[in-house]
Amino acid sequence: MELRIVKDNRRAAYARARMAEFAARCRRGGLAVTPQRLAIIEALLGATDHPRAEAICAEVRRRHPHVSLATVHRTLETLCRIGEARKVTTLHDSARYDGNLEPHHHVVCVRCRRIRDVEIAGLERALAGALAAPGFKPFGWSLEIQALCDDCAGLDAGAGRAPKSRRARKRAAQVQANPA
Amino acid sequence: MELRIVKDNRRAAYARARMAEFAARCRRGGLAVTPQRLAIIEALLGATDHPRAEAICAEVRRRHPHVSLATVHRTLETLCRIGEARKVTTLHDSARYDGNLEPHHHVVCVRCRRIRDVEIAGLERALAGALAAPGFKPFGWSLEIQALCDDCAGLDAGAGRAPKSRRARKRAAQVQANPA
DNA sequence: GCGCCGATGATAGTAATTATCACTTGAGAA
DNA sequence: TTCTCAAGTGATAATTACTATCATCGGCGC
Ligand SMILES: [Mn+2]
Ligand SMILES: [Mn+2]
Ligand SMILES: [Zn+2]
Ligand SMILES: [Zn+2]
DSSP, X not given: OEEEEOOGGGHHHHHHHHHHHHHHHHHHTTOOXXXXXXXXXXXXXXXXXXXXXHHHHHHHHTTOTTOOHHHHHXXXXXXXXXXXXXXXXXXXXXXXXXXXXXXXXXXXXXXXXXXXXXXXXXXXXXXXXXOOOTTEEEEEEEEEEEEEEHHHHHHHHSOOOOOSOHHHHHHHHHHHTTTO | OXXXXXXXXXXXXXXXXXXXXXXXXXXXXXXXXXXXXXXXXXXXXXXXXXXXXXXXXXXXXTTOTTOOHHHHHHHHHHHHHTTSOEESOTTOSSOOEEOOOXXXXXXXXXXXXXXXXXEEETHHHHHHTTOOOTTEEEEEEEEEEEEEEHHHHHHHHSOOOOOSOHHHHHHHHHHXXXXX
16 A cells, blocks of 8 residues: 655646536536636635635635635535535534544544544554655544434435534535535 | 444543543643543543533533633643544644545645645555445545644754744644654 | 642633625526 | 526624633642
8 A cells, every 4th residue: 555645736637627517517516607616616626735715715816806705615615515626624613522542533424523433453554554655754644434324314314303513513404415 | 454333332441541540641741630630531531422622511510510611622732732632623723625526635734734635555445345334324534644744844853933824833832742 | 838830710802604685697588 | 689586796794613811729849
């Protein structure tokens, strides 16, 4: 198992291809193709540094100085919902702490944000040798498995009340489209 | 490579053992052993659901109704710093978006929060069959490698100015202790 | 027991994100 | 092409998670 850092320059062709079909994909997703959306996806595809909303907004404003930061936030979430982008930080609502220091990994329900510990026999061993990332001194890793827990999967199928967590529920609807 | 969900009941003995040496570990870390800290680590070790600060606070207040939420926030960060807890959400400052939909993973610099794409040949294949987590319907996974980038590693060794990012820099000091 | 410095509680402040709402515009219908 | 209108946007207020401040308290080494 070998690790290699993805070269930035590989992204140029990829970005062009994605841009070419973006409008079509928007319409397929029932979304209007607005200049803001085009500018935002273009900025995102042009970046290799996993930017935050504010960075995207700054880039977009170089050509469209009128664009609102709120629109950038909204649009980025929309892009995730239709599968045109992903959020690196799946659980950034609020910090989640763990008292378990044993090496282990996590299954995260994208709907209710439940987190459960999992152990994956052999993964530690397999990774330990592989993580010689040039340009980085790694000292830890963790695998996050995105999932729907049984409760939430049930709710999707039938009708029913949604589970706990203020803010999680709000975001849940958005995240829905992606798994399905 | 087999995945299994960690049973909650396995934690009881572990928690007791950790509590037994907590005071000593605090002093070793140069920290005073306060009733708040004891109550907070106890609540954290008693939870298997990766609670947020507010949940810990609620639990702690059942016995110590006076405890401040600010103290809980501070203490949880302190526990992470001395290695008595970990944060599941390493990058929850602000949402980070990714235009790259190809399956890949991330190396994260815990100091400057730079994120780089990495591909790990064989990992997808190795995991694909293994992720039959009972009680969850998985549909994706991502490996996060915690590291220090060359810039930040250099800064640690010699003296020098710290890199970009408002809020990242603030938290950096805290995260520091863990890797070192 | 004494005293000091770190820890805490109360509270104000900050920053990211989201909600609201009046106005604009993309996109299908006529 | 023009019309219609729901969806999208911008300005801004609100929310929320967290952090800073600071007066006071209390572990802990003496
Ligand atoms: Mn865990
Ligand atoms: Mn990426
Ligand atoms: Zn769930
Ligand atoms: Zn760095």
